[in-house]
Amino acid sequence: MRTVPSIIHLDMDAFFASVEQAAKPSLRGKPVIVGGLGGRGVVSTCSYEARVFGVRSAMATAVARRLCPNGAYLWPRFTAYRACSEQVMAMLRALSPLVEQLSVDEAYVDLAAGPYGPALAAAAPGEGAELVRAICQDLRADIEERTALTASIGAAGSKLMAKIASEQAKPDGLVLVNPGLERTVLGPMAVRALPGVGPATEQVLRRAGLMTVAEVAELSEEELMRLLGKAHGAGVSLMARGLDDRPVVPDRDAKSVSVEDTYEVDLADRDRILHELDILAARCVRRLQATGRSGRTVVIKVRRFDFSTLTRSETLRGPTDDEGVIAATARRLAAQVNLTGGIRLLGVGVSQLADFTQEDLFAQAAAEAALAELDAQEAAEEEEPDAEQEPLPESGAAAGSVAAEPAGVEGGAPAAGAGQLAAQRIWLPGQDVTHRELGPGWVQGSGVGRVTVRFETPDSPPGRVRTFLVDDPELTPSDPLPLRPPPDA
Structure with missing residues (x-):
């Protein structure tokens, strides 16, 4: 057991909502709810002002709107959240090489393994605790100075007690539990x-x-x-009994990569369902390739209209990151599931990850052959259509889906990038935009061919509001602005 509370647990306060308030001066001190905004949307994070009304994470957005009708409801801006997270995690890694990141806004740090380790080891128990307190106070101040955000920190002799201490510290606090006082x-x-x-x-x-x-x-x-x-x-x-000897483990290895969509209107058409599986497979492969990994087991998740949830999986002969193989396998797995009656959620994942890709021609050929056979059987069973079908939408987002993000974020924003949003003229509440004359701002809302924008920046006073046609060529999507100017600015 440690004699100094040298394990800390850091948790950013209402992270997504706090980033939105820091980026949008007009929302500071007001209830902010971030998450899916459709009929089946779910609250991802809400500000402390919204929690006063009873709004909570994982609550249906429709329920949140009834509890807090005057709150600001925003789509998540994951690019902005990741940028802030990277800043915070870099500060933690300056304190120790042992940083166990649990999510985009939460991590354990073992201070004994970092530059302060020798001083902590040499200090008397009381002096060591005061040194930890000073380190944590400086860390919280640095985070607020560089990101405009607040963090709560718990420090203890174990991960268990550090986590419990950080819960007691919320919001914007610091709690130390000296070893020996756990019970x-x-x-x-x-x-x-x-x-x-x-x-x-x-x-x-x-x-x-x-x-x-x-x-x-x-x-x-x-x-x-x-x-x-x-x-x-x-x-x-x-x-x-307060006993926990788990070490802080850096760079926790992901065991799987997956994506899923919840649809505002149940999917009933089989071709549409298979088309959505192809889209999910492509997104899953992009995430897989971004980590430099491949995988052997393909998994699909299907939630039916009655909320029953089914999963099917197939293990290939070798690891792959080939989109065609994964999509074909997902389609083949879908053939094992009853898709009638309506589908409200689909997911595609890959597990048994590896650091290499083995080109498995047999698996690819088998997948393609099975898919071709399945398509041939379906074609033979179908009657001649009466009229030409409408083309399928290009993405789940365009079809009214709510895209789910990993590391536990529900009801995320559509997968479309800024260029795609510009082409489709889809304006999402909270989205960053720039007007050629009026400069940067963010979307407050849109409808009936209009989009309302508030023009303000993180370091400006609350800005003015203007309304434009949704296809106004002067208005374009833009990247998030930093919450604080760079140190050398």
């Missing part, structure tokens, strides 16, 4: 405070009369294993 801090907490204790486990513990962590800690490991099962019971027993 004192944990004891009064409700059992749900322990990671991995969800509603089902909580109910089991409540039926046994266990309401607080202290009461759980008094039970023997054997009794908890009888209540919760061998593995889960042993884990809860250790956590309740």
Whole structure:
């Protein structure tokens, strides 16, 4: 066990919403909700002002609108969020080589492995804690200075306690738990405070009369294993006593890559469903190739109109990042699923990842042959159409889908880039734009052939609002502006 609280857990405060408020002066101090805005959209993140009204992450956007009708509802701008995340993570890596990034806005850091390690090792317990406090205070100040955002930090002798401390620190705070005080801090907490204790486990513990962590800690490991099962019971027993020896592991290796879309209108046409699978396969391959990986197992996910969810998978003879092979395999897997009645969600993923690509001609030929056979069978069964069908849309976004992002962001923005949005003249609430004369701004809303734009920048006063035709050639999509000017500006 450590004698100094040298493991820290950093969590950015209401990250997506905070980036939007920092970028848009007119939204500061006001309720901001970021997520999918369609009929089946889901809240990704909301500001603390919105939480006062009861809005929460993972809530249906339709419910959020009823609770907070005057909030600002924005599509996610992932380019802006990633840019801020990279700045923050670079600051953490300057403190230690052991940074375990959990998501775009959350990470563990082992300070003992970095430049402050020798000083922490040589310090008396009280002095070491004060040094950690000073490091964390400086880190929070640096983050706010460079990004205009706030972060909450927990510091402790273990990852478990650092995470719990950062929850207590929210928002915009710092909490240290000195080694040896774990049970004192944990004891009064409700059992749900322990990671991995969800509603089902909580109910089991409540039926046994266990309401607080202290009461759980008094039970023997054997009794908890009888209540919760061998593995889960042993884990809860250790956590309740504040015992956690997990190391901070940098660069956690992804086990799979996947994408999925939720559709505002259930898909009923089989050709349309297969077309959407092709689009998802292409997006999945782009993500796969961006990581320099390939994979052997292709997985599809299908959620039907009645919310029943099915998955099907097939393992190829060798790892691949070939879009044709993955798309053909996804189509073949779809043939194993009943697609009648309506499909509300589709997903394509690749697992069993490898760092190389083995050109598997047999797998590719087999996939193409099976697909050709399937197409031939379907063509033979179909009757002659009465009229020429409308062409299928180019993307799920154009078809009214809500594109899902990885690392746990629901209800994300369409996959279309700035150029595609310009060509289609699709204007999304929160989107960055530039007017040839009026300069940079962001979309407040659009409809009935008009788009409303507020012209302001992160370092300007709240800006004025103007309305344009959606096809106004003077108005174009643009990249996000930095929240703070570069140091050498």
